[in-house]
Amino acid sequence: MRFILLNCLIFFSTSVFAKTVTVDNVRVWAAPDSTRVVFDVSGPVKHKLFSLNKPHRAVIDLKNATLKKNTTQPKALDKYLKGIRSGARNKNDLRIVLDLKKQIKYKIFQLQPNKHYGHRLVIDLFDAEIRQVKKEQTRKEIKKETQQPDKLRDVIIAIDAGHGGDDPGAIGPSGIYEKDVVLKLAKNLAKDINKERGMRAVLIRKDDYYIKLRNRIEKAREYKADLFISIHADAFRDPKVRGSSVYVLSKRGASSEAAKWLAEKENSSDLVGGVSLEGKDDLVASVLLDLSQTASLEASIDVSTHIINGLRKVGKVHKRSVQSAPFAVLKSPDIPSVLIETGFISNPTEEKKLSDHKYRKKMSNAILIGLKGYFRDFAPEGSLLSSRKHIIERGETLSTIAQQYRVSPNMLKKYNSLKGDFVRAGQTIIIPRDSGT
Ligand SMILES: [Zn+2]
Incomplete structure (x- = not known):
């Protein structure tokens, strides 16, 4: 896995590519924190990706390649991608330009054919900062709930x-x-x-x-x-x-x-x-x-x-x-x-x-x-599902109930938000499972 800043220039090379490769199709998949651009290609392709700013663009040069069909444009709503353009270059080569909404990171790699698709050239666009922010948000959310x-x-x-x-x-x-x-x-x-x-x-x-x-x-x-x-x-x-x-x-x-x-x-x-x-x-x-x-x-x-x-x-x-x-x-x-x-x-x-x-x-x-x-x-300990309900009968006190269920009166008070020891007949209280502490 490689993470490369859009600002640097990189070269990828595989074996010798003599035959012209056609780019048959492009698909764009938007995930919450990344966007994947997939080019269906007729075979392995020698490619080079570099970025340009003002406006932000990712430029992919494909050696010995042509475009077969018109590329599909991504949905206008995509958070990173504005559009995709292409043009012939140096007679035999193809240049694809991804117009971007902001400066972002990317990963580029080729995929071998599988059951459903042939060779593919994949570019993952993502914002590392947003990814981190989202992770933190989840963490906070969970912490709030579990604590x-x-x-x-x-x-x-x-x-x-x-x-x-x-x-x-x-x-x-x-x-x-x-x-x-x-x-x-x-x-x-x-x-x-x-x-x-x-x-x-x-x-x-x-x-x-x-x-x-x-x-x-x-x-x-x-x-x-x-x-x-x-x-x-x-x-x-x-x-x-x-x-x-x-x-x-x-x-x-x-x-x-x-x-x-x-x-x-x-x-x-x-x-x-x-x-x-x-x-x-x-x-x-x-x-x-x-x-x-x-x-x-x-x-x-x-x-x-x-x-x-x-x-x-x-x-x-x-x-x-x-x-x-x-x-x-x-x-x-x-x-x-x-x-x-x-x-x-x-x-x-x-x-x-x-x-x-x-x-x-x-x-x-x-x-x-x-x-x-x-x-x-x-039900896991500390979960609502692990608890039972008890309807208080006449003559019962917090300590008799605690004894009956082998839990501490303090636990009963805590989970039922009871201020004092007083309970009344007919009141429903939650009996947590004793954690032994
Ligand atoms: Zn399955």
Whole structure:
């Protein structure tokens, strides 16, 4: 990964490029803190990028290249990009100019062909300052919410709609993209979750842009998520295959992740399950990590079982038992993480269903039933969901109730904002789970 100031001149060169490369298309994907410009090219291309100021421009010279079609102009709303121009240069070369709204940083790189696209030249435009400011904002927001000493907190569920932007995911027989249906489903699920008392959803991806898999996990960590759910739709060469499945991280995925954390432990300020690995000797660190991973995996299996039970009420379940795979987004060692394949988009009936908002509503409800079932059993300490309600009966006092539930009278006072020891019959109070402190 390279970050280069727009002010410097750089050269990229690969092998020898004799044939003329055509630029067939351009796509622009706007994410909240970056914009990705993708040029579809007919092959690897020798390129050079430099920037100019007043007005701000990024100039990309492509050796031995021509433009096939008219380039699509970005939406006027894009925060960084004003427009894209191009022109022939030195007979054989092509110059592309990105007109920018401000001076920003960029990354430029080429991508090899994949299932959906051929060779691509990618330019990521981003403002490092804004990125930092946004991170700080999230941090403050979360801090404010989690550090209210006299309030029981909501459980936080991070919902990750798979793929996005240049990565459409699986494509259905009638052309429906996985990235689109899963985003809609994720939004629906978030809405449902936010209606529940004691639960709050955060969307990892909010629109049509790509987020690196590692960054998805990182975002969940920033939000201090209690649970991470990645939403996908499967594809298989046999169009008859259908039904949903739920995945957790496989043993192999967990041990490779543990190795990574141990290798990086001295350079990372991240906590695993609230503990820093920094300065711990290797054995202690690996034991801590193992404990955390085991607990997270058990929780992930548990929540998956609940979700499968919910999904069985809506439609066919492809695999009735929890599946495991080394999926990168499931690798948080301390956040229970599950990946739901909501159906086979390669199956014409399921493609249709997934495109239907009524079906997605049902699906989202089924997942919510699973989540509620899980948190009923395993609500984290200090969360509103871990508390119980008690209606005070005649003759009861704060200390008898405290004794009954084995909590301290002070805790009862704190979480119910009671000034003194007085409680009256008929009053409802919250009983937090005792943290043993
Ligand atoms: Zn997928």
